[in-house]
Amino acid sequence: MTRDFCNLNRAEVLELVADMGQPAFRAQQLLGWVYGRQQLDIDSFTNVSKDFRAQLKQVIHMPRYKIVSVQQSQLDETRKILLELEDGQRVETVLIPINSKLSQCLSTQVGCRMGCTFCATASMGLRRNLTNSEVLAQIFAARELVAPHQYITNFIFMGMGEPLDNYEHTVRSIRTITDPEMMGYSHRHVTISTCGLVKGIERLAKEDLPCNLAISLHGVNDEQRSAIMPINRSGGIAALMGALRRFPLSSKKVITIEYLLIAGHNDSLEDARNLVKLLRGMRCKVNLIIYNSHEHADFSPTTRERALQFQRILAEKKIMTFIRKSAGADIDAACGQLAAAAKD
Ligand code: SF4
Structure with missing residues (x-):
């Protein structure tokens, strides 16, 4: 063999x-x-x-994969690529142009077992982990599609699956991406986005792997967070924040806090004030993401006006806060929407 x-x-x-x-x-x-x-x-x-x-x-x-389809957003230049792997399982990866940059959102699992209630991938359950090579195959596939003058500038481990639940292969693939004699990217251009597996974050803290860390927080207290993210029931927000505060950061780095704004669930002005308290003294920036509706969950997006009010409260307390534009929402390529096409 x-x-x-x-x-x-x-x-x-x-x-x-x-x-x-x-x-x-x-x-x-x-x-x-x-x-x-x-x-x-x-x-x-x-x-x-x-x-x-x-x-x-x-x-x-060499990696064996097939590009099944490529969907192009009509709203922006985002492209969603559906790949079939050697055993017939399918995963999605997304190419997102932002100004002069081209980011690729990478999947690490076929499905996911974390069960976040707002997420389409969760509806698949976990079918299996991807190998290091299958993570890299997504990059090879994307490179087949980008124009010769284009260059993928950033990789974000935020596609299907929880990267720290497939720890070994996630870390191995990042080492290949950043090895100067392999893909040669700087660690600054690689981000691991996790739903907050505390043990995984602590393990990552001990690796010599200075890439960026993003956390899907999406709630300001245990009741609120556990209702949409079952992982929070083991340890709760306190354990997660403890691991984040201990996470080693080089001088210019901050942790990215992803906060999905869901109407009526976590988007009140009181929630914004509680988020300020939670993040006090932490080196971080906050990305507010307006929830993207999809058929797998029954939530509503917050209004733009409320998102701006929420942002203002954080900004007044000197917390760097952005309202992140969701790319590719019309092709189910935005945050939390991956999986539907891969399921059939
Ligand atoms: S949000 Fe991420 S961790 Fe949660 S179910 Fe979806 S893919 Fe898994």
Whole structure:
């Protein structure tokens, strides 16, 4: 059985090449073809001998995926890509242009078991974790679609699934994205967004992985948060805030607090004041997201006016607060909407 090349880290590629009796520079050549030039066809590796290519095919294969569909938003330039994996499972990834940047929202699981009641992915339950290679396959697929002059600038682990519930593969894929001899992105351009798995956050704090951290908070007290995010029932907001306050941040970094504004649930002005209290002294910024309606949940979006009032209360207390524009809402590509198309 062959191994999936993109499940290997740099050390493992070096080991593979050494086991094949080849010099170490062959590893650099392979990494250059796959991650530098995005070539997934071993026969196109023209600077290695035909014999070595034949040998390689005996021991490795490249990620196997198929682009099933690409939906383009009519509201903005957002594109949602539906991928089919080797076993027929499907995942979605989203390309979001913002000004001169192009961000890609990556999935880490087929479905999710966290059960957030506002989220379409939750309705699938957890089918399985994605491998490191399947996370990277989403990037290869997106690169097939972007114009030659375009470049994906940022990666956000905020697609289907909870990244810290698939910890090993999430971290491995980030190491590939940020390894200078693999994809070579700066950690500053990678964000892990979690619903708040405290143990996962604490484990991440001990890794040498200085990427950005975003937390889906969506509530200012346990009753409010647990009602829409079952994960909150283990430990509650106090444990989560404790883990965030202990999380190591380099000098210019802040934690991003994602706060979904749901009409009548967590969008009162009292909620805004309580959020100020909760975040007091924390190095953070807040993204307010107006809830995106979808068929899997019975909530309503807050009004723009209320979002502005909410923002004002936080800003008055010097908390950096943005009302985040939801990209691709018309193609179910916005926050909490992924999954419907992948389900059939
Ligand atoms: S919001 Fe995130 S963690 Fe919660 S169910 Fe959806 S995908 Fe899972």
